[in-house]
Amino acid sequence: MARATTIRQKTITTIIAWTVAMVIFFPILWIVVLSFKSEGDAISTPMRVLTSAWTFDSYAVVQDRSDYFKHFFNSVIVAVGSTLLGILVAVPAAWSMAFVPSQRTRGILMWMLSTKMLPAVGVLYPIYLLFIELGLLDSRTGLVIVLMLINLPIIVWMLYTYFREIPAEILEAARMDGAGMRAELLYVLTPMAIPGIASTMLLNIILAWNEAFWTLNLTAAKAAPLTAFIASYSSPEGLFYAKLSAASVMAIAPILVMGWFSQKQLVRGLTFGAVK
């Protein structure tokens, strides 16, 4: 296993890798810096930006002027709500496919995956129309439903790959010991399934938080989550660098932290188990 690497080699690799990583990460780092500057300083040269005074003003102003936390709250409700609802529907489905597979299981899984590949723009107008008819346009309820539906295939798939790793022998052993269906579910399967369910939820909250087609097209002022709220800065308002930075930092920070914890699940979830 241990391949001999000299200290020199390791030093060189470290320097290159850190340089590359900093270049890739730089845009994020830069908006963090800008968010702590005054508007005047934020548009000056990078040297001046770094040497000028630091301030929390932008964070306060963003909230005062635009009701930032309303949109933040919308994002939380939509991301968490759609994920919980999705889990509720997907757990039984994935459980039955993993433990009571039939000849059709494979076909159903593949079909579910194929619905994920339906281009959203192809069904934009019908959904838009249905939303108007049902009074769901610019409502959190509507977004929760749509985001639940677009992520449902991923949730089912991820849960299925996790559940399939639970050894069936454990069930048989429990049955031999006289465990009923309920005991089997409660004391044997649930504890083993919880890590998989938690990872699935984590990834799906991230996906829902960042979804930016339906959130842009189906919301206005009232139900707009952060994706849509930030897009409102594409008007000349975007010229306020410090405020845009502060709004952006607050919008991406929670999800960045969650994302770093979910690297492994990301691979499994987004490749549908094809790469592990």
Add this chain to the structure above:
Amino acid sequence: MATQHSQSVARMMMAPAVILLLGWMLVPLTMTLFFSFKKYLPLRGGDLGWVGFDNYVRFVSSSSFWPAVATTLIIVGGVLVITVLLGIALALLLDQPMWGQGVVRILVIAPFFVMPTVSGLVWKNMFMDPVNGFFAHLWRFFGAEPIQWLSHASMPSLVMIVSWQWLPFATLILLTAIQSLDTEQLEAAEMDGARPLGRFWFIILPHLARAITVVILIQTIFLLSIFAEIFVTTAGAFGTKTLTYLIFQRVLESQNVGLGSAGGVYAIILANIVAVFLLRVVGKNLDA
């Protein structure tokens, strides 16, 4: 083991998910198909009757169709080439022993978690703005005239923004694949005197083939439908109108629903062609 009873219970447990997805797929699809054969202008007279394949013909013969196809191909192709090549290089780099590997990994994958509207706007304003952007300052520092990124070099700019977002995804998946490579095989090759390039070409790359395929297919599906990045940066101006964006404009901006729906059907067919290949790769894994 699976009895008649457990089979029917299983079917019941699957029913909600299947019914929901079936509805989600069939209802809007049927409506899109329905509208695509109609002249339907909600703001200018509403439903003006059946027109057969008229919308389909008009969508492809409109002057914005072929440019949109070209734009779509450039974005998808450009981003794929960049992310796959750089992704392989980065994955190989991150696999090497180094100090602070965990932190480096975290920094590299971070852009993937930035919401598309934020990354679009941050690049547009803080970096590509020809007056106050970071690049403008940098260019001026070296005595060069700042570039009007999003208007004069709109396509390279967009490809750059989207590549920045997707490079972490490619890197992460390729890195996962590299780490699953049997190190003994590499050591054996090294013992036999295989040079680094040879080891890469004959052992690592073939091992990565499947992961690369997955990256290409999944990214293609997502890249075909990128929207927010264009919406907040150029809003389709300066030749950045992709098929997705063109359909969006037809449907919601000019409210020509029939025409847009025909475009939507084309988009669905296109995505399905890619999906067939992806499903084949994923399906193989199910049997294993």
